[in-house]
Amino acid sequence: MRAAVVTAPESPPVCADFPDPEPPPGLEALHLVGAGVHNVVRGVAAGRHYRSTNVYPLVPGIDAVARTGDGRLVYTGFAQAPWGTMAERMATPFALDLPAGADPLAIAAGINPGTSGWVALADRREEVGALDTVLVLGATGVSGSMAVQSAFALGAERVVAAGRDPEALDRLRSLGATTVSLADATPEALAAALRTAFAGTPPTLVLDYLWGWVAVAAFAALGGTGMHDDNTPGVAYVQVGSLAGDHAALPAALLRSRRFRVTGSGIGAVTKEQMLAVIPAVMLHLADGRLHAPYTAYPLSRVGDAWAHRGRTRAVVVPD
Numbered sequence: 001m002r003a004a005v006v007t008a009p010e011s012p013p014v015c016a017d018f019p020d021p022e023p024p025p026g027l028e029a030l031h032l033v034g035a036g037v038h039n040v041v042r043g044v045a046a047g048r049h050y051r052s053t054n055v056y057p058l059v060p061g062i063d064a065v066a067r068t069g070d071g072r073l074v075y076t077g078f079a080q081a082p083w084g085t086m087a088e089r090m091a092t093p094f095a096l097d098l099p100a101g102a103d104p105l106a107i108a109a110g111i112n113p114g115t116s117g118w119v120a121l122a123d124r125r126e127e128v129g130a131l132d133t134v135l136v137l138g139a140t141g142v143s144g145s146m147a148v149q150s151a152f153a154l155g156a157e158r159v160v161a162a163g164r165d166p167e168a169l170d171r172l173r174s175l176g177a178t179t180v181s182l183a184d185a186t187p188e189a190l191a192a193a194l195r196t197a198f199a200g201t202p203p204t205l206v207l208d209y210l211w212g213w214v215a216v217a218a219f220a221a222l223g224g225t226g227m228h229d230d231n232t233p234g235v236a237y238v239q240v241g242s243l244a245g246d247h248a249a250l251p252a253a254l255l256r257s258r259r260f261r262v263t264g265s266g267i268g269a270v271t272k273e274q275m276l277a278v279i280p281a282v283m284l285h286l287a288d289g290r291l292h293a294p295y296t297a298y299p300l301s302r303v304g305d306a307w308a309h310r311g312r313t314r315a316v317v318v319p320d
């Protein structure tokens, strides 16, 4: 079959022949409709991700929309390495039917970034009853923008959205978010801007796609002050991405001054079952337009261009 093939760490994929995968007993091979080039896909293929196998050659791709032998459109993923989803055919352990009328390429583009926020938002809402204020750090990327939309869809009263790109921040403001610019900010200035945006009430949930200095500034903004009891549900701080740095120093005083919990969201921290459980809701919201996943489609023969694609849309690889 034709497939995107990566032959060495940090090499972009090329379109080449690759052996067909063998489906597990009782399952059929699925036919590619569209596979998203998510950041995690590049990282795993390059050997930079904690899920990298470092066995080459490999077919990249963690998820896809595919067609079954009887013509159904399904969302699928978790192919067994060295196979991935950027191939004409894939063997995968699950297949979820797409909602009627859904744009298959928006689903291929949107499930990975969409679920990254949705899992934590839905869990926190269940835990404390209501989302109140949510802070999204790195809100201008595809995942962060979808996290802002998801927070409103799940009933957040206020969403504070921090990012660099002014046009993307404008769009988030038009959705109702309070925006904070990271462009040219110092950690001290960012902490002050976040405190102002919280307006006296810290967020119930933080979704952090950046980490590094941005997290350090957020920690400074989130610390409690004074001797009064904290009657809020506390802050659940969820680490999702680390585009601004792999490390962030956590101040001791923050952990003593309010109920503050740091966890991560990703393959490993979140079980496959938890991820699969929220995908139908995310698909429905993508299908009816409450979530928006902009994409740019590239044929498999141009997978190198899809790999190099950056910007406000998610690259999706489709068959030629």
Ligand SMILES: NC(=O)c1ccc[n+]([C@@H]2O[C@H](COP(=O)([O-])OP(=O)(O)OC[C@H]3O[C@@H](n4cnc5c(N)ncnc54)[C@H](OP(=O)(O)O)[C@@H]3O)[C@@H](O)[C@H]2O)c1
Residues within 6 Å of the ligand: 039, 040, 112, 113, 115, 116, 138, 139, 140, 141, 142, 143, 144, 145, 163, 164, 165, 168, 182, 209, 210, 240, 241, 242, 243, 244, 245, 265, 266, 267, 311
């Ligand atoms: N754990 C999970 O389940 C999961 C799922 C999806 C994504 N992620 C991770 O989350 C991160 C974001 O993903 P995405 O899909 O939103 O990516 P994306 O669409 O490529 O957007 C990346 C965003 O990060 C911002 N950015 C990059 N470097 C930055 C820096 N040094 N300081 C501040 N902002 C910076 C850019 O901001 P500007 O445009 O404003 O410059 C851009 O908007 C990635 O690390 C990804 O791997 C994790």
